[in-house]
Amino acid sequence: MAPAAATSSPSAPAPARPALLGGIAGLDAAVSLRLHALFLPVPRLLLKALEVAGDGRIWLPVPISLLLLSASPANASGAVSPLLVGLVAGLVIDLALVGLVKVVVRRPRPAYNAKDMYVAVAADHWSFPSGHSSRAFLVAAFLAAAGFQPREALFLWAAATSASRVLLGRHYVLDVVAGAFLGVFEAWLSNLFLRFMCAQSTILVC
Template sequence: MAPPISAPTKASAPPSSSFLQFFISLDTSFSLHLHTFFQFIPRFLLKSLEICGDGRLFFPVAISLLFLLTPSLWSPHPFFLSLLVGSFLDLVLVGLIKVLIRRPRPVYNKSDMSIAFAADHWSFPSGHSSRVFFVSQFLFLSIENVREMLQEEGLRVWVSGFGAGDPNNTELFLKVIFGWAIATSVSRVLLGRHFVADVAAGACLGLIEGWVTHRFIHQQLSGLIGGIK
């Protein structure tokens, strides 16, 4: 008599897959908790941070500073040119990672997003977080350049509200910028745009981009433009 055929058992998930699912579940739950708990914060404040970190505002400002502080089109200001190139690098990297990971945005994300960003259904990593931390990191690593530029007439008037017109207060100015980066990143979770992991990954990506831009792109452009002059 043939032995009875046992029913096939379901294969257990690999440990790495199980841990990933646990991490995603924890991240989703924690993000929802933060979003719900901090509903008392006025939404217009969070939206203001969203607009300040929006690429549609940042890129025109960066391009304007590049042309306003450039003596000629053949010798652009290397600092702002590096900032612009690094920003485009950030845009490309975030787009590629989002397409590869394809993590949907939180289901409780409201529909008051701009048309451009509403078309972006992917959540990981946060482009706002990577952008603001890239700017903060690049400015921090370029503190000597920042100190020199803050003494220029045009910028001294613009940042006088932060006390940064005084070269001794450059550090205070950079602390304000880092505070803005942190607040903007946190607002992404509180608005329901992203999960905590999206924001953390975006911030880390921005810090790396800032270092790469300062260490390689800025040095290369400074040498190239200096050679042209």
């Protein structure tokens, strides 16, 4: 008697989520490359200026230094600026959240990214989300909530800084979109923290 043919159970269908994410990432990469190529005539010096304007090497040390200065004995009033407290808190939150998401997602930067990018920490090698975008929208949203005018100028700067990341080839479109939403969320967290500190502290003039 001939041996019975072995029957194999049908293989389980591949999960749709990775394929869907892969398709979205592919579309994002194609759109980002198209935008990068389309805006190559934009002066690189202008885009680099926007890059510097949103750089964490400026936005983190300067507010921290001003905060320490206002809290020093040299400050005769002894009052600490709540604006600086909230801004520094937001920037620290941003540094932690962006770094965490980058090392978890580990999305490589675009292959056409020029080699003139400063990398401060290992997480900067990864693309998602854009730290410049999150930082710019954090600052814009926080200052707008604090009453700075014109608000439109704040968000125009944040949007231009975010767009420059795609045009420079540093990031994909979804990187900067995610960064923008993250920055607005961080501004909300900063305001929550500031309200809590104002209710608890006697040295903040809120």
